[in-house]
Amino acid sequence: MKHLIDIRDLSVEELNSLMDTAIDIKNNPHKYADKCRGKKLATLFFEPSTRTRLSFEAAMYELGGNVLGFSEAASSSSAKGESVSDTARIIGCYADIIAMRHPKEGAPLVASMKAGIPVINAGDGGHNHPTQTLADLLTIKIKKGDFDNLTVGLCGDLKYGRTVHSLIAALSRYSNIKLVLISPEELKVPWYVIKDVIVPNNMTYVETKSLEDAMSELDILYMTRIQRERFEEKEEYERLKDSYVLNLSKLKNAKDDLCILHPLPRVNEISVDVDLDKRACYFEQALNGKYMRMALILKLLDIKSQTEETSVSEKIVDSIVCQNPRCITSIEQELPHRFKLTDAVSNTYRCIYCEAKAKND
Numbered sequence: 001m002k003h004l005i006d007i008r009d010l011s012v013e014e015l016n017s018l019m020d021t022a023i024d025i026k027n028n029p030h031k032y033a034d035k036c037r038g039k040k041l042a043t044l045f046f047e048p049s050t051r052t053r054l055s056f057e058a059a060m061y062e063l064g065g066n067v068l069g070f071s072e073a074a075s076s077s078s079a080k081g082e083s084v085s086d087t088a089r090i091i092g093c094y095a096d097i098i099a100m101r102h103p104k105e106g107a108p109l110v111a112s113m114k115a116g117i118p119v120i121n122a123g124d125g126g127h128n129h130p131t132q133t134l135a136d137l138l139t140i141k142i143k144k145g146d147f148d149n150l151t152v153g154l155c156g157d158l159k160y161g162r163t164v165h166s167l168i169a170a171l172s173r174y175s176n177i178k179l180v181l182i183s184p185e186e187l188k189v190p191w192y193v194i195k196d197v198i199v200p201n202n203m204t205y206v207e208t209k210s211l212e213d214a215m216s217e218l219d220i221l222y223m224t225r226i227q228r229e230r231f232e233e234k235e236e237y238e239r240l241k242d243s244y245v246l247n248l249s250k251l252k253n254a255k256d257d258l259c260i261l262h263p264l265p266r267v268n269e270i271s272v273d274v275d276l277d278k279r280a281c282y283f284e285q286a287l288n289g290k291y292m293r294m295a296l297i298l299k300l301l302d303i304k305s306q307t308e309e310t311s312v313s314e315k316i317v318d319s320i321v322c323q324n325p326r327c328i329t330s331i332e333q334e335l336p337h338r339f340k341l342t343d344a345v346s347n348t349y350r351c352i353y354c355e356a357k358a359k360n361d
């Protein structure tokens with residue numbers, strides 16, 4: 001059984017396939033309207049959420065499935081002291097797949113060990129947020145076509161911003177990415193991300209406090225909120241909360257095709273006058289999150305997406321008889337004759353055993 005706990009649980013090929021499916025869903029939603037008929041998604045949210053929970057729920061409804069769950073710890077049995085392990089084990093009896101957000105780092109991993117059904121990490125403390133990364137990647141792909149050779153600025157709370165940690169892990173798979181890590185001293189990327197992800201993957205990176213200095217070289221600017229709820233000292237939050245405010249005048253030196261992203265919600269780190277700039281991509285990014293979550297649900301429930309079903313290599317027919325006398329089917333009578341579409345343009349079918357072409361008479 002597959003879960004999504006860390007973005008690296010998915011290979012680059014799987015990420016590509018999810019993006020292809022998400023784009024197909026976006027263009028042909030009717031083809032997917034019944035794919036999850038009879039299936040249930042449980043959304044277990046022990047922390048506040050708007051986009052992640054509701055886009056998961058919308059995703060499941062648009063696939064024809066159903067949703068159950070809770071949106072705050074207070075309305076679940078955790079308020080009575082139930083463990084994450086027990087909650088997961090119980091929900092595994094009621095649903096087919098779980099999306100879980102929890103303030104404790106590693107809670108969704110624990111759930112995945114107990115639930116007996118696929119578990120998706122919808123954000124664990126200040127640690128990871130892989131499905132936000134799916135939204136980020138699809139938006140970058142649509143805007144830039146590819147991931148290689150990009151200069152990516154990550155700005156704001158790089159310490160507690162879990163979306164940043166997952167995005168860096170995803171980008172570490174591609175070549176020649178330069179990271180510009182823009183934060184106050186107190187909110188720098190955690191050492192383990194540098195040591196375990198950035199350095200071993202030979203990613204080029206610089207750390208700076210100045211957004212203005214970095215602006216002109218960026219292809220992507222990923223703004224983040226200062227994560228008030230993770231601060232131990234309220235005074236420290238108050239001191240750092242307005243560290244970066246992106247406005248139109250700060251974009252003067254930016255590239256014309258800069259792509260501005262933000263996982264949202266924003267507080268005041270992007271002023272609303274930027275929303276009308278063609279480089280602002282964050283609302284589209286939120287929409288892309290729904291399509292990627294639909295693609296992910298299909299994948300984890302092992303339901304074939306339309307792109308997989310219609311791909312040339314998967315199209316198999318059993319109505320053609322192999323004429324090749326050297327084919328194994330000529331001596332093993334019980335074998336079903338099966339032909340695979342290997343070239344959709346010339347409509348060529350080949351025997352799955354001997355690769356002989358089908359005779360078109």
Ligand code: NCD
Nearest residue numbers: 051052123129225263264265
């Ligand atoms: C992010 C999160 O929850 O980590 N929000 C989201 O899921 N889109 C970012 C944030 O809360 O700042």
